[in-house]
Amino acid sequence: MFTTGSKFLIGASAVALLATVIYGVGQDGVLGTIGLASATVGLMALTALNAILRDSNVFLDDDAPVENTAAAQPAPTGSVWPFGFASGAVVVAVGLVSYQPVVVIGVVVLLATGAEWTVHAWAERASSDGVHNAKVRSRLSNPLEYPIGGAVALGIIIYGFSRIILSLGKTNTTVAFFVAATVVVVVGFMIASRPKLGSAAVGSVMAVGAIAVVAAGTVTGIRGERDIAEFETTTIWQEEALLHPEEYAAGAAEGKHPAGLICESPEEFPEADERASETVGMKSGTYQVLLSESGTLDFDPPGEKEAGAVGMVIPRSSTTNVIFRNDSDEHRRLSLDLGRPYTVTDYESEIGNLDESAPPTQICTTLIEPGGAQLLTFKAGEPSFAYESIPNPNGPPGADGFWFFVPGVDTAKLELIVP
């Protein structure tokens, strides 16, 4: 009947023909159709030629060698690779109509199972001895299978764990992993104390564990990450108010948020002021600015504070972290007013060109509960003496320069001096 080569070419011709028809009708692109049609004709010509030459195989009609050579003795073994390969093809197809990343997964499966299948098929013809063939296969495949398989398995377990941790809350994670650690210790102890335990039993325990992790990871992964509170939104509120004043005013009129700049407002803004004091990770090596019960603002630098300080002094252009501690009994925020910028036209005369209408440079923490703390990070690119004689409405009456202040507490003022 048909030789292997002609079977391949007949199939290829049929596919090319089909593609020509589908493309020609569906896309009606002339050039593409001509190309595909040419390919079809070429393939058909090759098919005909091959059918006449019968794969140019002189032994084709001679049954003897097929039956007698040792290498031709069939020793087929069961194989999952064709199944895996087919699954990969399906995944690719699914990916093409759904999400692109799925295609990548499919291609990886195709490549991996294809390679395994090839090696398997090749090893099956090594000799007539099945055991020997299996050895040959292992010798070629294992050096790749073990490390890659191990890495993938580890990756899956780590990914599973990360999903679990991201989904469970802080406390739940602690509990869950305490339990998990206990189980691991107990099981490990049990296995260790029974040296005669078969490898199958140990293996199945491991499998159960792995399945549990993967299952829990899948479930929590689908459930999604727990709510992680959003921070740093005071800047967004501040910018909204300055960049889109009309929309901002409209929002305030509808009662969606308080009117005015967030850094000048003692009121609570939606979202920005929620669970604010959870952000202080830095505990040392920073300045502290303290709002006292009596409503005064003071600072506490690392080490000793200089005697007779008139304000907090920080170097120019240096990123500065300040921990704001609210020791009053109201919810309060710490704000910093770095003055109203002047238009920089020419450094010789820039100080003269104060832009009265320009918005102030302000930064603030969220509203902090009594006893709470939060970090304020900022940098002053200009010295405070550049703002000498430019009034700062957030400082004490008649003050100029840079000022820390607490909206709603008129007595809470602290000068920031940048030499």
Place this chain on the structure above:
Amino acid sequence: MSARTDVANHEGTRERAARATTSLKTVTTRTQGARLAKVGGVVVLTGLIAGCAKNAPQDTFQPRGTNAERINDLALPVFYIAGVVGVIVLGVIAWTVMRYRDRGQPIPVQTHGKPALEIALTILPALILIGVAIPTVGTVMALNDTDDTECVVNVTGQQWWWEFDYPVQDGCMPGGITEPIVTSGQMAIPVDTNVLIRGTSRDVIHSFWIPRLNGKRDMVPGRVHNLRMQANEPGLYAGQCAEFCGLSHANMRMEVAALTQDGFNRWAANQLEAYESPVEGTVAADGESAFVTNCSSCHQVNGLEAADGNPIISRPDVGVYPGAAPNLTNLMTRTDFAGASWSLLREECRKEVWEAEPDQFTDRYLEGVTDDCFNEVDLREWLRNAPAKKPMYADPTKLAETGGLYRGMPYLALSEDQIDLLLAYLLERK
């Protein structure tokens, strides 16, 4: 090898050959041993001589500050203990190797363990370590004390120089510091005064270290670290950045000028003196306008005013990556520039300052850079092409990483005439 074979062939008998071989071997060993001894001797001697160096301004073993003395008093005994332990251990090893070397004797009976010895050899080092730990912990605590602070200075590192600013305070001197002082490269402190450094960095991690006054402390962006500076006698104390910080790390030096209290008062008063424009019609006056045009965008000179009477405020953050450039108001009151890497004083004058006796140092230092002592050469080269003198990332075509900002002072394409004017102007900044 061939000599040995020759001998063997010549003598003809095995015995003789063997004897000849042995004698040849001894000869080689002897000459090799002699050579080794010579080389070793030279190495040891060099080490010893280097240890005696007179001119070692960064020698931790010559402490001049209370904290440096504490460190020295801890390090030396620990070093001696470790030395004794080292000699004993090496001696025992050497003795064992010689005593039990293979002489063809039968393998002795093998035993396992000797509890008494093992316990003793665990307890003894533990005791030694505890003995070392007690003074160590005490010293660490003492070094970190800040509550006896008498003066506070903010120290800020950046690539590749140090800035010192003195906040307004009651401390440092009688009457206190009334206006902020900003300087760079050289930090003036009153002698016998507990000065507290509040240090940070504007770009990467640097480390502040004046070996003769105290240990080192990393200065980390976004954080503030403390370090005590205190000197027991007036003098200049050299140091250098001790944390690799990029291209010109090696040129990031700094010095502490410890002055008598009276000298420090004079220094501070001078720093705060009102700005005086050069006399009209002089070269320096032309230099002032050249400075305003070419340099004021980065370098602050306090009190310098524009034609309209407004103060000129530098904006180094617009052009320089760390956002700062040295304040040049009183450049000529320091004796070094550009990360204390080059001298503003000619060699003889520089020597005078560095080698001044403690009781004369303050007066000599406070003279600053006089016309006679001014070392024009290095500063001229700096102005001609700063990046050629000190490696810096200041090639305008290669600033993509910093968004067009320089790390260091760029090449400014000044003419020699402009440089003359600028030098005349700078020489008056004191």
